[in-house]
Amino acid sequence: MTVAKQLYQLQEIDLEIESEEQALSQKVSQLGDRQALDSAQSQLASEQQRLDGLRHQHHDAEWAVDDLLSKIAVAEGQLYGGKITNPKELSSLQHEVNTMKAKSDQLENKALEIIDQVEAAEKSVAAATNEFQRLEDEWHRQQKQLSDEIEKLKSRLADLKQKRQQSSGEIESQAVVLYEKIRQQKKPPVAKVEQGICRGCRISLPASELQRAKSGNPVQCGSCGRILFLP
Numbered sequence: 001m002t003v004a005k006q007l008y009q010l011q012e013i014d015l016e017i018e019s020e021e022q023a024l025s026q027k028v029s030q031l032g033d034r035q036a037l038d039s040a041q042s043q044l045a046s047e048q049q050r051l052d053g054l055r056h057q058h059h060d061a062e063w064a065v066d067d068l069l070s071k072i073a074v075a076e077g078q079l080y081g082g083k084i085t086n087p088k089e090l091s092s093l094q095h096e097v098n099t100m101k102a103k104s105d106q107l108e109n110k111a112l113e114i115i116d117q118v119e120a121a122e123k124s125v126a127a128a129t130n131e132f133q134r135l136e137d138e139w140h141r142q143q144k145q146l147s148d149e150i151e152k153l154k155s156r157l158a159d160l161k162q163k164r165q166q167s168s169g170e171i172e173s174q175a176v177v178l179y180e181k182i183r184q185q186k187k188p189p190v191a192k193v194e195q196g197i198c199r200g201c202r203i204s205l206p207a208s209e210l211q212r213a214k215s216g217n218p219v220q221c222g223s224c225g226r227i228l229f230l231p
């Protein structure tokens with residue numbers, strides 16, 4: 001095998017390593033990302049908070065109704081108890097009872113309206129709970145899958161790096177040094193030559209350069225500096 005071909009094969013391993021490393025870092029960044037889950041959770045919390053508020057309001061309204069009803073009972077007891085006989089006083093008491101009854105009716109209606117809202121909010125909370133549960137299950141499933149994929153990528157990378165070490169060890173060291181040097185400036189450092197054209201820079205190679213590249217020794221493209229490989 002020519003040195004140029006060996007370098008080309010080394011480059012193929014390097015490209016594979018780079019792509020696997022990219023995939024690995026992408027998956028690592030996804031690991032533990034709870035953004036979608038957190039937003040569903042805060043949605044659920046706010047629905048729950050709203051429901052709690054409504055239940056509280058309902059409780060307050062019912063309590064106020066009870067309070068009024070017992071006050072009405074006391075006032076009616078006085079009204080019909082016979083102890084008060086002064087007509088003006090009785091009339092004033094009657095007026096007070098009427099006012100409290102109107103207020104109590106109003107509060108009861110309000111409590112009924114709140115009950116409707118409580119029922120709607122309970123449905124929202126149930127839906128948000130289901131949605132959160134679904135997302136959480138999905139998230140755990142994805143995380144597990146990600147972890148598996150990460151493990152596979154790591155083991156694949158370890159294999160590739162070993163393969164690279166072996167391959168580069170089989171190439172004459174001067175050529176590897178040149179490869180690494182070009183690689184720091186240009187990626188990929190080896191360019192195929194097709195129909196007399198360097199695929200790295202797409203420039204037609206002079207006949208002399210082409211002739212030298214045909215030997216299989218590492219020859220650099222006069223235009224882009226890449227190592228030329230004639231397949």
Ligand SMILES: [Zn+2]
Nearest residue numbers: 198201221224
């Ligand atoms: Zn070139």
